[in-house]
Amino acid sequence: MATTLLSIRGLTTVFHCRQGQIEAFNNVDLDIDQGQVLGLIGETGCGKSVLGMSILRLLPPNGVSRGQIIYKYRDLLGLSPQVMQRIRGAEIGLLPQNPSASLNPVLSVGQQLMEGLRLHRMIKKEKARVAAQTLLGCYGLRGFNNRYDEYPHQLSGGMKQRVLAALSITGKPSLLIADEPTKGLDGVARNQVVALLRQLTRETKMALLLITHDLKVAANLCDQIAVMYCGEIVENGPVGKVLVSPLHPYTQGLLASLPENGLHPIPDYSPGVPGDIQGCRFYPRCRYRQDKCSCQTIKNKRINETYVRCLSASEGREN
Ligand SMILES: Nc1ncnc2c1ncn2[C@@H]1O[C@H](COP(=O)(O)OP(=O)(O)OP(=O)(O)O)[C@@H](O)[C@H]1O
Numbered sequence: 531m532a533t534t535l536l537s538i539r540g541l542t543t544v545f546h547c548r549q550g551q552i553e554a555f556n557n558v559d560l561d562i563d564q565g566q567v568l569g570l571i572g573e574t575g576c577g578k579s580v581l582g583m584s585i586l587r588l589l590p591p592n593g594v595s596r597g598q599i600i601y602k603y604r605d606l607l608g609l610s611p612q613v614m615q616r617i618r619g620a621e622i623g624l625l626p627q628n629p630s631a632s633l634n635p636v637l638s639v640g641q642q643l644m645e646g647l648r649l650h651r652m653i654k655k656e657k658a659r660v661a662a663q664t665l666l667g668c669y670g671l672r673g674f675n676n677r678y679d680e681y682p683h684q685l686s687g688g689m690k691q692r693v694l695a696a697l698s699i700t701g702k703p704s705l706l707i708a709d710e711p712t713k714g715l716d717g718v719a720r721n722q723v724v725a726l727l728r729q730l731t732r733e734t735k736m737a738l739l740l741i742t743h744d745l746k747v748a749a750n751l752c753d754q755i756a757v758m759y760c761g762e763i764v765e766n767g768p769v770g771k772v773l774v775s776p777l778h779p780y781t782q783g784l785l786a787s788l789p790e791n792g793l794h795p796i797p798d799y800s801p802g803v804p805g806d807i808q809g810c811r812f813y814p815r816c817r818y819r820q821d822k823c824s825c826q827t828i829k830n831k832r833i834n835e836t837y838v839r840c841l842s843a844s845e846g847r848e849n
Pocket residue numbers: 545547552553554572573574575576577578579580581590592
C-alpha cells in the first residue's frame with residue numbers, strides 16, 4: 531500500500547494588506563503519496579503558487595497560513611525557521627515558476643550546481659565538481675557540450691529550466707514542487723522538460739507536485755489531479771477520471787475550453803474576493819446551479835475514487 535508523504539489538512543493562507551485581508555486559498559485538503567505525481571490545475575490567480583510556497587513556508591511577511599501540513603509525520607507549520615531551512619531543498623525541492631529570475635546571473639551554471647551539492651551533500655569542492663558535471667549530463671543539458679562554464683544568459687529558456695531541474699534535486703528531495711515548469715517553452719523544449727521530470731520521478735522515486743496550466747503535460751505526467759477554483763480544491767481524483775470524465779462543472783468547463791474540444795469558454799469571470807462568497811464559489815457560472823448551492827457549505831462528496839465539491843455531481847452526468 532502507498533505511504534502518504536505529505537498530508538495537508540484544512541490549510542488556509544491569507545495576506546494582510548492595507549485594504550484588509552486577502553484570502554489566497556481556503557481549507558485545502560490534499561495528500562501526496564511517496565513517488566506519486568499530483569497535478570494541481572486551475573485558472574490564473576486561483577491560489578496554486580501560493581499553495582506551493584505555503585508548503586515550503588516561503589510566503590512574504592504579510593502571508594499567514596493556518597491548518598496542518600504534515601510531512602513525514604511532522605507538521606511543517608510548527609517547525610522552527612532553522613529546521614524548516616534544512617527541509618527546503620534536502621527534503622522538499624522547488625522548481626520555481628520563473629527560470630530566468632531564479633538562476634544567479636553572475637555565476638556559471640556549473641558553479642551554481644556545485645554550490646547546491648556542497649550545501650546539501652556536504653562534499654568537497656573537487657567531488658562536487660564531478661557530481662555537478664554528472665548531474666548536468668544526466669538531467670540538465672544532456673547532449674550539450676561545454677555548458678558547465680556558461681552563464682544563465684547564454685542558455686535558452688528550455689536549457690535554463692533543465693539546469694534549474696538539476697539544481698532542484700541536488701539535495702535528493704523526497705518531494706519536488708514544480709511550478710509551471712513548461713511555461714513559455716516551445717513544443718520541443720516542453721517535451722524535453724516533461725521527459726526530464728518523468729525520468730527524475732522514475733529514477734529517484736521522488737514525489738512531484740506539478741502546478742500547471744498545461745492539461746496535456748498534466749495528462750502525460752500525473753497519477754492524480756487536483757482542480758482548484760477560486761482558492762478551493764473542487765475535484766481530486768485519478769488522472770484518467772478527472773481529465774476524461776470530470777465530475778465538477780468547473781473541470782468540465784476547463785476541458786471544454788480547450789481548442790481540441792471546441793474552444794467553449796466558461797461564461798463570466800472568477801469572483802475577485804472569494805472570502806465574501808457563501809456556498810459554492812462556482813455558483814454564478816455554473817450551468818447546473820440550484821438555489822441551495824449559493825447558501826450552504828459544500829462538502830466533499832466521494833464518487834468512486836474521486837472527491838468532488840459539488841451538490842449536484844453524480845456519476846455519469848452528461849457534460
Ligand atoms: N504577496 C501577496 N499579497 C497579496 N495577495 C497575494 C500575494 N501573492 C499572491 N496573492 C494573491 O493570492 C491569490 C493566488 O495567487 P497565486 O499566485 O497563487 O495564483 P496562481 O493560481 O498561481 O496563478 P497563475 O496561474 O497565474 O500563476 C491571487 O489572488 C493573488 O493576487
